[in-house]
Amino acid sequence: MAVAGTASAESWDMPTPYPDKTFHTVNISEFAKDVAVATDGKLDIKLHTAASLFKHGEISKAVRGGQVPIGEFFLGLLTNENPAFGVDTQPFLATNYDDAKKLWAAQKPVVEKLLDKQGMMPLFSVPWPPQGLYTKKEIKTVEDLKGLKFRTYNSTLEKFAQAAGAAPTQVAVPDIPQAFSTGRVEAMITSPSTGANSKAWDFLSHYTDIQAWVPKNIVVVNKRAFRKLDKDVQDAVLKAAAAAEKRGWEMSMAETEAKVKILKENGMTVVTPSAELMDGLKKIGTQMLEDWKQSAGSDGEAILKAYK
Numbered sequence: 001m002a003v004a005g006t007a008s009a010e011s012w013d014m015p016t017p018y019p020d021k022t023f024h025t026v027n028i029s030e031f032a033k034d035v036a037v038a039t040d041g042k043l044d045i046k047l048h049t050a051a052s053l054f055k056h057g058e059i060s061k062a063v064r065g066g067q068v069p070i071g072e073f074f075l076g077l078l079t080n081e082n083p084a085f086g087v088d089t090q091p092f093l094a095t096n097y098d099d100a101k102k103l104w105a106a107q108k109p110v111v112e113k114l115l116d117k118q119g120m121m122p123l124f125s126v127p128w129p130p131q132g133l134y135t136k137k138e139i140k141t142v143e144d145l146k147g148l149k150f151r152t153y154n155s156t157l158e159k160f161a162q163a164a165g166a167a168p169t170q171v172a173v174p175d176i177p178q179a180f181s182t183g184r185v186e187a188m189i190t191s192p193s194t195g196a197n198s199k200a201w202d203f204l205s206h207y208t209d210i211q212a213w214v215p216k217n218i219v220v221v222n223k224r225a226f227r228k229l230d231k232d233v234q235d236a237v238l239k240a241a242a243a244a245e246k247r248g249w250e251m252s253m254a255e256t257e258a259k260v261k262i263l264k265e266n267g268m269t270v271v272t273p274s275a276e277l278m279d280g281l282k283k284i285g286t287q288m289l290e291d292w293k294q295s296a297g298s299d300g301e302a303i304l305k306a307y308k
Contacts, residue, residue: 009041009042009043010042010044010228010233011043012044012045013046013068013069014028014032014047014068014070014072015051015053015071015072016047016050017050017055017074017173018049018050018173019174019197020049021197022193023193023248023251023252024072024126024217026251027126027244027248028219028244031219031241031243035236038236038240039232039233039236039237042230042233043236043237056073056077060078060220063120063220063221064118064119064120064222069221069225070123070220070221071219071220072217072219073217073218073220074215074216075088075216075217075218076089076156076215076216077154079154079155079156080155081114082114082296082299083292083296084111084300084303086155087103087300087303087304088100088103088107088213089156089213090156090213090285090289091156091160091213091285091288092212092282092286093285093289094213094214095130096130096214097127097214097252097253099214100216102307103214104127105306106302106305108122108125109302109306110299115220119222119223120221120222120223121223122219122220123221124241124244124245124248125216125217125219125245126216126217126251127214127215127216127249128194128214128215128217128252129191129192129253129256129259130256131190131191131210131211131212131213131214132189132190132208132209132210133187133188133189133207133212134190134195134200134207134208135204136186136204136206138206138208138271139187139271140274140276140277141276141277142165142277142281142284143280145165145187146165146166147166147167148167148186149166149169149184150166150167150186150187151169151171151176151180151188151190152168152169152170152171153173157189158170159291160284160288163284163287169184171185173194176190176194176198177199177202189212191259192256192262192263193255195207199266200263200268201263201266201268204268205268206268206269206271207260207263207269207270207271208272208273210273212285219241
């Protein structure tokens with residue numbers, strides 16, 4: 001019986017893009033443990049963190065192609081495939097957790113449909129803290145961003161930087177400290193988590209709490225791999241995923257407060273943005289949302305209608 005039990009155990013490799021201490025990774029580690037316990041070891045999910053198995057941009061393709069059965073990635077990375085994937089990175093559309101939850105409820109059916117066509121299904125999604133502006137000086141108006149070399153991580157942020165008159169430069173999270181130290185970039189919009197984890201105080205002085213958007217990571221599974229699991233194991237995975245989503249949102253909220261505090265404690269000036277700066281940024285957001293609506297078509301219309 002012991003041999004038979006071992007033979008039927010399934011092992012899944014799971015690539016994730018962020019280091020072990022990032023709250024997303026901590027949450028996924030709990031998810032993997034929950035699955036192992038609930039299935040009595042029938043499914044073992046082995047984490048490969050910090051993009052050690054696949055680079056961040058390759059993870060969705062690896063799950064889609066069946067190279068791995070499960071993986072985590074930043075949902076907005078798929079914006080080039082379909083704009084609906086990146087609605088949560090639209091500047092100033094949803095800027096707090098309540099609105100972000102409503103937006104995810106509106107976006108999820110469209111994301112499910114799009115992923116289904118690619119042979120994948122979402123298990124859970126967890127937001128980053130609201131995104132803030134990191135600079136080497138106080139930014140009082142949009143004009144102050146002109147000409148700055150601006151770190152970006154997806155096409156939406158590139159457009160945002162261009163609209164603000166900044167010069168966009170693609171930089172992955174692990175490369176942030178070096179990019180600033182060598183002068184490749186001078187400013188960025190990112191979460192308090194990434195700022196604190198990257199020790200932004202070593203190369204920047206100001207954090208402006210603009211709460212630009214609340215983007216999400218998503219954990220997806222290859223449908224063929226999922227269907228191969230016994231029904232009780234499938235149920236256990238879905239139950240653990242629901243718990244991980246709930247826990248992850250709570251962790252994100254706690255993370256926001258804790259990491260802003262760390263930025264302050266390490267000497268960064270935390271600034272409440274001026275009305276003039278916010279007006280200028282929101283004008284860019286409004287124009288970008290109009291452009292997004294044009295490119296997102298009926299999928300985008302369905303999301304915004306459900307969200308409003």
